[in-house]
Amino acid sequence: MNHYEVTFIIDPVLSGDEIKSTASTYETLLKDQGATIVHVQEIGLSQMAYPINKKSSGVYYCIEFSALNGSAIAKTELAFRRDERIMRFLTIRLDKYGVQYNEDRRTGKISAYKKKEAKKKPYDNGPAPFAGRDAAPAVVAAPVAAPAPVVVETPVATPAPVVAETLVVAETPVVIETPVVEEAPVVEEAPVVEEAPVVEEAPAVEEAPLAEEAPVVEEAPAVEEIKAAVAEVETPIIVAEEK
Amino acid sequence: MASRDDIKFLSNPTIGSQRKKYCRFKKYGIKYIDYKDSEFLLQFINEQGKLLPRRITGNSLKYQKLVAVAVKRSRHLAILPYVADLLK
Numbered sequence: 001m002n003h004y005e006v007t008f009i010i011d012p013v014l015s016g017d018e019i020k021s022t023a024s025t026y027e028t029l030l031k032d033q034g035a036t037i038v039h040v041q042e043i044g045l046s047q048m049a050y051p052i053n054k055k056s057s058g059v060y061y062c063i064e065f066s067a068l069n070g071s072a073i074a075k076t077e078l079a080f081r082r083d084e085r086i087m088r089f090l091t092i093r094l095d096k097y098g099v100q101y102n103e104d105r106r107t108g109k110i111s112a113y114k115k116k117e118a119k120k121k122p123y124d125n126g127p128a129p130f131a132g133r134d135a136a137p138a139v140v141a142a143p144v145a146a147p148a149p150v151v152v153e154t155p156v157a158t159p160a161p162v163v164a165e166t167l168v169v170a171e172t173p174v175v176i177e178t179p180v181v182e183e184a185p186v187v188e189e190a191p192v193v194e195e196a197p198v199v200e201e202a203p204a205v206e207e208a209p210l211a212e213e214a215p216v217v218e219e220a221p222a223v224e225e226i227k228a229a230v231a232e233v234e235t236p237i238i239v240a241e242e243k
Numbered sequence: 244m245a246s247r248d249d250i251k252f253l254s255n256p257t258i259g260s261q262r263k264k265y266c267r268f269k270k271y272g273i274k275y276i277d278y279k280d281s282e283f284l285l286q287f288i289n290e291q292g293k294l295l296p297r298r299i300t301g302n303s304l305k306y307q308k309l310v311a312v313a314v315k316r317s318r319h320l321a322i323l324p325y326v327a328d329l330l331k
Contacts, residue, residue, distance in 0.1 A: 007279065007320055043279070048321035058321070062279065090320055097274035105277075113283040 001066045003038070003099045004073065008080060008089035009058035012045055022085050023061045029079060033072030035065040039106065052087050064094070064102060264301035268309075276309050278316035281323055285331060288314060292327035 008026070010019050027040060043060035052058070065072075073091055080089040094102070104110045267273070277283070287295050287302075287310050294314055297307045317323040324330070 009320065049318075049324035049327070050321055052321060060320075088320055090316060092278075092316070095275075101275040101277060113280060115282065 001068060002070065003064065003066045003094040004035075004070070004091060005062065005064045005094050005098070005102075006073075006076065006089060006091040007060065007062045009048075009052070009060055009087045011085045011087060012055065012057050012059055014085060018085075019059050022083070023063075026076065026079065027063060029076055030063065030065050030072055033067070033075060035067040035072045038064040038066055039102070040064075055087070058087055266301060266303040266306055268306040269303055276306070276313040278313040278320070279322060281317060284310070284314055284317060284323060288323065288330070290327070290330045292324045292330055 006026075010022055012019075014022070023040070023042070027037060031037060041062040041064075043062060045057055045059050047057050048055075067073075070093075077089065077091060080086045101110065268276075287300055289295055294311055297304065300307065300310075302310060314323060318325050
């Protein structure tokens, strides 16, 4: 008597009844061939390690049977191949150790394999170095939000306090560099203007707010507004530079 | 003559002696490797799903071949993957 084991995977989309009937048809097919069924094990629905026919899970069945010769196997395998509900099958011949193993498994002498716990070290080196490294980027990422207020504050420390009231950010750069920079951005506009340079040149903003802000600021406000604002302020130094 | 207590070494003299490797199947009398037991077979494959060499697992030749056969069968039945990443 040769002992064989066939494991096959049934399509999981079928209803439970259909799955059971599929498995039983193969059981009867084997019986008709003259094989004695030793055990039918339904492992059930389980995740597959890789998709087969675009499906990621399947119902596993395992039938162990014994027969005088292997003639039953060819017919069964042909039926497996023809059946569309069967995704995979594998027939193996069990040697005496395999038979013994399966028996012991059924009677409970062999338990499922348990993973051994990792050995505990007798010493403890403390937390791993660079453990907090992931926190660092957060600081770098912040500047997009941070520089806006920062930028506002630093240029405000100009020698012209009066100007500082009406005009906003661009003041300091304007006074020093003498380009046709519109210091004028009205207070409401200031945040809009500021955000542009901040977003564009976030990392470098803290270093050189002067150079970067000036060209960007130029585009935003209208010239008339600038002149009006300047006229209001009437600060001799700035007016002269503009003109 | 200096006694054993007086002799000091710069590095631990026990360094270099490895744990004696043995074939677990021979030692524990395991005769059959079930291809359906994925947890057991994970011991013999690396994180990419590849079979580990005999010099790492310590198996004897006979059982290394049986392990390989079992792993290949389970791969066919999608119990273990052929190719994987961070398997363990």
